[in-house]
Amino acid sequence: MKLLFLNDSSLLTQGLASGFSSEDIIRYLPVHLPDWEDRLEHLLKAWKPNFALAEGVSISTVARKLFPLLRRHSIPLVYWAIDDPPDWRRMSRPLARGASLVLTPAEECLPLYHRDKIRALYFHFACNPSFHRPVEPSLEYHSDLLLVANYYTSYPQRAIGLETILTPLRSEPYQLKIYGNEYWVSNTDHYSLPSNVYRGYLPYDQLPCAYSSTKIVLGLHSVITSPTMMSMRTFEALGCRAFFLTHWSPAIENLFKNHIHLVWSRHPDETLELVRFYLKREDLRLKIARQGQEEVYRSHTYQHRVQSVRTSLETL
Structure with a gap:
């Protein structure tokens, strides 16, 4: 064709x-x-x-x-x-x-x-296995928690995800890095981040490196009621063999298994518990990340x- x-x-x-x-x-x-x-x-x-x-x-x-x-x-x-x-x-x-x-x-x-x-x-x-794959980590992107996403709340359901996944982590003593549009620091919602958390816009060709250099990749979705729709970052992060923590949605549950392919949270307090637990368990992070990659390479x-x-x- x-x-x-x-x-x-x-x-x-x-x-x-x-x-x-x-x-x-x-x-x-x-x-x-x-x-x-x-x-x-x-x-x-x-x-x-x-x-x-x-x-x-x-x-x-x-x-x-x-x-x-x-x-x-x-x-x-x-x-x-x-x-x-x-x-x-x-x-x-x-x-x-x-x-x-x-x-x-x-x-x-x-x-x-x-x-x-x-x-x-x-x-x-x-995902594209020839691009979305693990690569050599970089000190530039090294972190405990990393989010690659633009800031916007024009979709109400995205705001719910923001409050579930990111808000509870803003005041915690973790190394958190966020890449995306400048509205993370200049929005009209008065949503603020600690200094040095926002790192600018990430060139797409650096996505595998960023995902390969962090302990936990965070995920946000603009839709949390669809049986199938979710952020494309889900498939891309799993393809890069990243440990992916996101908020629950029926689509996530329909396509993946919790604590097998990725991990989901339903509440801000649960997000904190999951981060505290998995940051101490590298063995489980690596296991789940490997299983997540195998799943998307097999079916997605x-x-x-x-x-x-x-x-x-x-x-x-």
Whole structure:
């Protein structure tokens, strides 16, 4: 197949692209570039991909120009609705109407798409074993606790996760490092961190190194009611053989086993108990981290994901 990705985000370049075979040809033409229309017009004429693919918000500002252009050249659009379910009505549904196929990590959204006669398949995040793997640790990222996540509370359920996982640890005497957007230190919610905890934005190519250099990786989710949707960091951290501590959700429990593949907390006090216990038990951290990696490599790689929808992609 010839695939045209309309963004060059790390989710695509280091993630989804790894799920296709060596016989597939992938090209990237980000539609955020100033001259994207002329470049896309030329590429569609000269190369004629089997389909174009876009994820999340990446095409939201150009959809009115993009959709007619793709239709004019008879190129199907595959839309990966990575912000389902909270943004289904506001963003996913309108963009899905211009797509030939929608992929969603939220299984409960499938009936909503089908009700609108939109073709949709379940398609979750995953890991790429050639990238999401243990690497040599670095003193720069060495810590007791590490969180790689952006700060925002626009999704109420994310605020619940924040209060369950991070808030109880802010005043504890652990070496905590947080990487993400600058709203960790300039938010309007008056959420504050101790000095030297926030370390700036982490380049994605440093993610495996950061995860390989800490004792406990913390996880936050924007959705805690979905039976399937969770942060992509879950699969990425487990792929890097990190010991992963996150807050409970039905999706986490449906896909993984507590104290076997990862560890979850339901309450701030439980978070403190778990951190105190596992920081003293390196043997258990290493065992659970290894089992978590084995689980995602066995069932949750992008090769698994692409294989599950490949027939649908080939017949677009």
